Amino acid sequence: MSKKDMIKDASIKLIARDGYFNATTDKISKEASVAVGTIYNYFSSKEEILNYIFDTELQKRYDFYNNMKNWHMDWFLKINGILNFHLQEMRKEPDISKIILSEKINAHRYNMSSLIKFSQLSLIISDILQQGINEEKIRSCDVKIISLIISGFLDAITYEFATTDDFDNIEYAIDEFCTLLKNGLVTL
Amino acid sequence: MSKKDMIKDASIKLIARDGYFNATTDKISKEASVAVGTIYNYFSSKEEILNYIFDTELQKRYDFYNNMKNWHMDWFLKINGILNFHLQEMRKEPDISKIILSEKINAHRYNMSSLIKFSQLSLIISDILQQGINEEKIRSCDVKIISLIISGFLDAITYEFATTDDFDNIEYAIDEFCTLLKNGLVTL
Amino acid sequence: MSKKDMIKDASIKLIARDGYFNATTDKISKEASVAVGTIYNYFSSKEEILNYIFDTELQKRYDFYNNMKNWHMDWFLKINGILNFHLQEMRKEPDISKIILSEKINAHRYNMSSLIKFSQLSLIISDILQQGINEEKIRSCDVKIISLIISGFLDAITYEFATTDDFDNIEYAIDEFCTLLKNGLVTL
Amino acid sequence: MSKKDMIKDASIKLIARDGYFNATTDKISKEASVAVGTIYNYFSSKEEILNYIFDTELQKRYDFYNNMKNWHMDWFLKINGILNFHLQEMRKEPDISKIILSEKINAHRYNMSSLIKFSQLSLIISDILQQGINEEKIRSCDVKIISLIISGFLDAITYEFATTDDFDNIEYAIDEFCTLLKNGLVTL
DNA sequence: GATGAATGAGAGTTCATTCAT
DNA sequence: TATGAATGAACTCTCATTCAT
Known part of the structure; x- marks a missing residue:
């Protein structure tokens, strides 16, 4: 799967569970098994x-x-x-x-x-x-x-x-x- | 109106407009014309x-x-x-x-x-x-x-x-x- | 001395030594013996x-x-x-x-x-x-x-x-x- | 022009305009039309x-x-x-x-x-x-x-x-x- | 040599909560 | 009770540097 989709999927999982505000970029990066910085290679903001x-x-x-x-x-x-x-x-x-x-x-x-x-x-x-x-x-x-x-x-x-x-x-x-x-x- | 209700009403206004997370205790206190600390005299948490x-x-x-x-x-x-x-x-x-x-x-x-x-x-x-x-x-x-x-x-x-x-x-x-x-x- | 001046003085010391960019808000707060958040009670930004x-x-x-x-x-x-x-x-x-x-x-x-x-x-x-x-x-x-x-x-x-x-x-x-x-x- | 000089010239342009700290390696690489990694083939650090x-x-x-x-x-x-x-x-x-x-x-x-x-x-x-x-x-x-x-x-x-x-x-x-x-x- | 995606420490800033007055 | 300055953990985002290709 592409990195972008890994980040998307991790975000979906966390936002569904905790809501948009509680789904921090830090948690998303850990869930997606990428570094925080990587998120910002694919998305300009949360x-x-x-x-x-x-x-x-x-x-x-x-x-x-x-x-x-x-x-x-x-x-x-x-x-x-x-x-x-x-x-x-x-x-x-x-x-x-x-x-x-x-x-x-x-x-x-x-x-x-x-x-x-x-x-x-x-x-x-x-x-x-x-x-x-x-x-x-x-x-x-x-x-x-x-x-x-x-x-x-x-x-x-x-x-x-x-x-x-x-x-x-x-x-x-x-x-x-x-x-x-x-x-x-x-x-x- | 009681202080508690003033805080409640201010919160309602701000949460309706900005959502729970964007309605900060600081904004609520200003809207309710009380000090931030006063909120915590009536509510244990946001x-x-x-x-x-x-x-x-x-x-x-x-x-x-x-x-x-x-x-x-x-x-x-x-x-x-x-x-x-x-x-x-x-x-x-x-x-x-x-x-x-x-x-x-x-x-x-x-x-x-x-x-x-x-x-x-x-x-x-x-x-x-x-x-x-x-x-x-x-x-x-x-x-x-x-x-x-x-x-x-x-x-x-x-x-x-x-x-x-x-x-x-x-x-x-x-x-x-x-x-x-x-x-x-x-x-x- | 006022908190604002304590922060100002700490900033002067660090900016003079390290330059504006190397004088981080974290270092300034420590030098001024205040919390980082306190800086933002007196200044809207660095x-x-x-x-x-x-x-x-x-x-x-x-x-x-x-x-x-x-x-x-x-x-x-x-x-x-x-x-x-x-x-x-x-x-x-x-x-x-x-x-x-x-x-x-x-x-x-x-x-x-x-x-x-x-x-x-x-x-x-x-x-x-x-x-x-x-x-x-x-x-x-x-x-x-x-x-x-x-x-x-x-x-x-x-x-x-x-x-x-x-x-x-x-x-x-x-x-x-x-x-x-x-x-x-x-x-x- | 050599790659090293292309990087130097791009850096000069950006540092003059934005200052050393605002001239990021990313911007320099784009201005010099090389990859970020290439900078580090010619310079050990920014x-x-x-x-x-x-x-x-x-x-x-x-x-x-x-x-x-x-x-x-x-x-x-x-x-x-x-x-x-x-x-x-x-x-x-x-x-x-x-x-x-x-x-x-x-x-x-x-x-x-x-x-x-x-x-x-x-x-x-x-x-x-x-x-x-x-x-x-x-x-x-x-x-x-x-x-x-x-x-x-x-x-x-x-x-x-x-x-x-x-x-x-x-x-x-x-x-x-x-x-x-x-x-x-x-x-x- | 050249690439650029990946990294993660560290930046500036926010904000719920506390507590001395 | 009421205050609001002080707090600092936690937030989003950046960027110099690395390294597999």
Whole structure:
């Protein structure tokens, strides 16, 4: 693995566990098995590490969603796909999910360039819903708000997991949420 | 106002704006117009200020919800009442809502005694939903998960507000969410 | 003595001996018998210490010169007075003289506010010379350049002293310089 | 040009502009278009670069002065020649003049081997003056002190130039200084 | 010889906490 | 009780130097 990625991974682990402020450059260097100075060969500042994590990880998600737009699927299957993609990501790399949830406020505080990526998920969900409305599969509704509900649910289960480390009920929770969405949204 | 409350209020203002770590005891003392040393006459540590904020503010909410249990109302009106109570709190004391959202992760990190209060809202919502099921007003569902969805939505609108300072659409968002809940949950 | 002056004096001692860059805040705090943090209760940065030294010490000299302007003396006695005042200052506080000589380049590099004080000695000497010309005690000459020669000589003896710590010949050197000023070098 | 001289020239440029401490090996390597490691193939340390600059550049001056001793000229023309040689050097390679002035204190601090070269100019001027005395062209005086006055003047005009980058008046200043040397200041 | 990534001691600065007044 | 100067460990970041390639 590249040094940059070693530093990124060490940072992810520590920021997920201790938070951005408690993840000191000293701890990060030890966790990454490099010297402190090496961090600054790859990142101009500690803040830049967080920005880089957001940049690369949100891009992965964005790419997946964007690709999904081209799939020929029902709105419901797409939304379900997004929820399950998140679950899968959370299982694969739980620390990243934790960080994206708990440190995004810092992206705002420090006006990071990765900030723009945070809004893209909502836009894609909105698009999917709008298409459902256009195809008269969904009743008329405010797609931005339904989109907010969906991403709020994603954050809720991420937080639930982050504080309990218990995945077992998440799959079930997603099903329950989808049922709610279906019953609540589909045109009769 | 008591010195303790002056310190608490100053802390709320600064933590909401800058985050827990950037709200230094020095800034807090200046904002509260007391000496730094005075802070330590009322709080054993900076962490304890945050804990106290959670303790007192969550108690207020808890008291309202608890009181609500005794009201003779439909489940739907109660849930709607909770959402609107939140909106009203957010309008009245936006900084407190911001902090409860963005700093609750620190309650977990530092294993604060106020931690237990965070789970109580969910329990009360669950109770309301369970009553709805018992009265056959709501279809059979997992109350814990629906409760999670509701508190997730609350957090989502709080975050939306915290980063945009725009309240105008929140009322409308709550209505849209309630419609979704009703359509999705009521027994046919 | 005030803490601020203790820190200033410790800084003067170390900067004179080791130079501005080798005089670390850590060494300064130890020399001043205070904690590092205390330095920052009185100065906003290390640079500000140097600026403060220049500010206060150059002001002392400026005050002396300015006062001298009101004395009813021959131009020659005034110049002689300035040279001897410098000698006396150098004997009393050799480190300050060293710093003013060797670190003034940093005042330029960092564009310190004390910068303006450096030019005032030259102006006062120029005034004295101009008065001598007006009174026809001095032949027509470029006062700015003669002033440059005089302050250049002051720096030269300061540097000589700074590297040898030998004062014995300075008094004699001043006399020789004054004779030169008066008579020139050519054999008559 | 040899690699060693490329590094030397880059160092001269950066030290003149930023000072010895702000001229980092990293910046020097970039300015010289070599790798940092290459610097250490030619110099044992950063300090050694400064020492080498002093060594080679002062040698050039020393060679010129030494050669001058053999010229059959009046003491006054020789001194004038030295001053004008300096002016010419300053015009040709201003950065070197700046460094020799502002960083010579470091030669003392680090006890560099080039230190000995700094005293040689004074010795040569002293020789010239002594010869003038012997030939009864100059009145009896302390040659070491007159020599100090002359090199002090050289430093003064170099500093004036270093902080203003203005050469225009230097030639005139040299003339005024020479006149002073010859005639003195008093009205006849 | 030339490279430049890696190093880590050490720099300036911050800040929660203490305690004499 | 209230104060705020003093504290020093701990922070982020720098940079002269090394060494495997």
